[in-house]
Amino acid sequence: MTDQELYNDMMRDFDGPTLCGCGSGEPRFALNDVMGIFCAYVCDQCEKEKRSHYKPCTFGSVDAYRQNALDCGEDIEPEDY
Numbered sequence: 001m002t003d004q005e006l007y008n009d010m011m012r013d014f015d016g017p018t019l020c021g022c023g024s025g026e027p028r029f030a031l032n033d034v035m036g037i038f039c040a041y042v043c044d045q046c047e048k049e050k051r052s053h054y055k056p057c058t059f060g061s062v063d064a065y066r067q068n069a070l071d072c073g074e075d076i077e078p079e080d081y
């Protein structure tokens, strides 16, 4: 194996899909809220279920999100990070 092949092999491992922690065997992707703040890693199988753990406004409009933060006296940060 040449250095180039070795390097490609290493990069393939590095870039390979990381599977979702829910056990579905699906590759995971980042679920971000309406402000673009990372919430959780999800896959197609569990995205809906994981979203349900957050307030509806988390993925609604920016205005609703801000209003909720004000109502709770919170800074604009996700709760479950």
Ligand SMILES: [Zn+2]
Pocket: 020, 021, 022, 023, 024, 026, 042, 043, 044, 045, 046, 047
């Ligand atoms: Zn999943």
